[in-house]
Amino acid sequence: MRSRxxxxxxxxxxxxxxxxxxxxxxxxxxxLIFSLWGCNLLPSKPTYTSENIAESVxxxxxxxxxxxxxxxxxxxxxxxxxxxxxxxxxxxxxxQESISRFDFKHAEGILKEKxxxxxxxxxxxxxxxxxxxxxxxxxxxxxINKVLRCVRRVVFSLKRQANGPRFFTVVxxxxxxxxxxxxTTYIDDLKKVLFEMISWTEYQYRTVEDIKLAPEAIGDxxxxxxxxxxxxxxxxxxxxxxxxxxxxxxxxxxLPKAGGVDIEKEVLKSIRAxxxxxxxxxxLTLDMYNLASEKKISFSKAKVLEKGKK
Numbered sequence: 070m071r072s073r074x075x076x077x078x079x080x081x082x083x084x085x086x087x088x089x090x091x092x093x094x095x096x097x098x099x100x101l102i103f104s105l106w107g108c109n110l111l112p113s114k115p116t117y118t119s120e121n122i123a124e125s126v127x128x129x130x131x132x133x134x135x136x137x138x139x140x141x142x143x144x145x146x147x148x149x150x151x152x153x154x155x156x157x158x159x160x161x162x163x164x165q166e167s168i169s170r171f172d173f174k175h176a177e178g179i180l181k182e183k184x185x186x187x188x189x190x191x192x193x194x195x196x197x198x199x200x201x202x203x204x205x206x207x208x209x210x211x212x213i214n215k216v217l218r219c220v221r222r223v224v225f226s227l228k229r230q231a232n233g234p235r236f237f238t239v240v241x242x243x244x245x246x247x248x249x250x251x252x253t254t255y256i257d258d259l260k261k262v263l264f265e266m267i268s269w270t271e272y273q274y275r276t277v278e279d280i281k282l283a284p285e286a287i288g289d290x291x292x293x294x295x296x297x298x299x300x301x302x303x304x305x306x307x308x309x310x311x312x313x314x315x316x317x318x319x320x321x322x323x324l325p326k327a328g329g330v331d332i333e334k335e336v337l338k339s340i341r342a343x344x345x346x347x348x349x350x351x352x353l354t355l356d357m358y359n360l361a362s363e364k365k366i367s368f369s370k371a372k373v374l375e376k377g378k379k
Contacts, residue, residue, distance in 0.1 A: 115228035122147060122227065122234065126219045134215040139292040144299025147237040150292035151216055155208050157243035157250060164200040171318040171330075175360065178307040183353040187310075187340065191318055191332050192361035213241060221263075224256055236300040242286040249283035252276050253300055253308075255347075274316065275346075277308045303351075306343050313339040333357060333366055341373055350374060 117125050123140040126149060130136040139150040174190040220237055227233065234256060241250040254276045262272040285294035317323065317335060324330050336357060344350070355368045 116226040117223045118228045119230050119233050122223050125223050129219045129222060130216060134212075134219075136212060136215055137290065138216065138219075141297050142234065143297045145232060145235040146298070146300045147220075147234045148295075148297045149216060149220070149237065149239045150295060151212065151239065151241045152244045152286075152290045152292070153209055153212065153241060154244065156206050156246060157209050157241065157248045158203045159206045161202055161204040164202045165204070166198060166200045167319075168321070169197045169199050169319070170194065170321040170324070170326075172361075173315060173318040176311045176314050178310065180303050180307070180352060183351075185307075185340075185352050185355045186358075187307075187336070187355065188358045188360065189314065189336060190360040191314070191336075193330060193332070209241065209243075213239070221259075224259060235302075236305070238300065240292070240295060242283065242289065242292075244286055244288055244290065247282055247284040247287045249281055249286050251279045251281075253278075253305065255305065274313055275309060277305060277312055302347075303349075306347060306349055310340050310343050313343065332359060332362075333364060337368070337373070341375075344374060 119142060123142045126140045126147070127138050130138045137152065139152075141148045170193060172192050172194045176187070176189040176191070178185055178187040180186075216239060220239070224234075224237070236253055236255055237259075238251065238253045243249070258267070258272060258275045261267045262269060267275075283294065314336060317339065321330075324335065336359075337355075340355065350370060352373075353370050355370075355373050357366045357368075358364070
């Protein structure tokens with residue numbers, strides 16, 4: 070059995086360990102259920118505007134929860150930086166065990182001149198048992214919970230404005246050890262899950278999560294190491310496709326066991342799902358290339374968006 074050790078002081082060992090956390094053991098799904106479910110979602114009148122949304126999140130967090138945040142609205146993206154004094158990850162009482170059937174090394178896409186070039190490195194391997202000896206720190210989860218309450222309040226009491234916020238990104242940094250959790254959410258998806266238009270599991274798939282080593286975050290209480298930017302919609306879609314594939318092939322229990330798996334078909338299904346969800350059709354061609362098998366496939370837009378295909 071392979072043990073995915075999570076070493077605080079090893080920049081080389083940590084990334085492969087972190088990979089299994091994102092988002093297969095996502096903290097967000099658990100946090101959101103307890104922090105947002107059952108809240109009054111329809112205030113009598115708008116309280117916040119795009120001009121004061123960032124400072125309002127900071128003020129609510131400080132006055133009601135004594136939590137220090139940094140927040141900025143960049144274009145249509147609300148950024149929130151949460152510096153933690155406590156560890157982001159702690160030792161697990163019982164290691165999380167899983168079965169790995171695929172070697173997922175890489176996935177990346179770029180949309181250029183109406184063509185989506187999607188390159189990935191995924192191969193089927195003999196079943197291997199793996200274990201993870203770290204978990205999210207419950208104390209860090211409590212703080213994130215409170216931050217999400219602040220976000221929920223301002224989002225659901227925000228005056229409708231042209232070019233208002235479309236995304237919010239929460240960056241949670243372990244300022245002692247240099248681990249960083251970044252979650253980017255399409256605001257309409259937050260509204261949909263709270264109004265039970267989508268499931269919590271689907272919401273987890275839609276929130277793009279990244280966990281990484283960020284030594285520059287050590288001691289940074291103001292987010293000086295971050296580059297705040299307006300999230301690009303097409304980039305968000307590609308990152309969500311990558312995340313869905315990572316979940317699919319890391320949680321391979323949902324994939325057929327007998328007769329092998331058509332990896333290219335599964336990749337196409339994830340691309341199609343994301344494009345359908347967000348009604349995205351601003352492309353003409355999809356070119357797929359699996360580095361593991363050196364298999365290349367091209368599809369027209371009509372084929373990618375063909376209805377009824379699963």
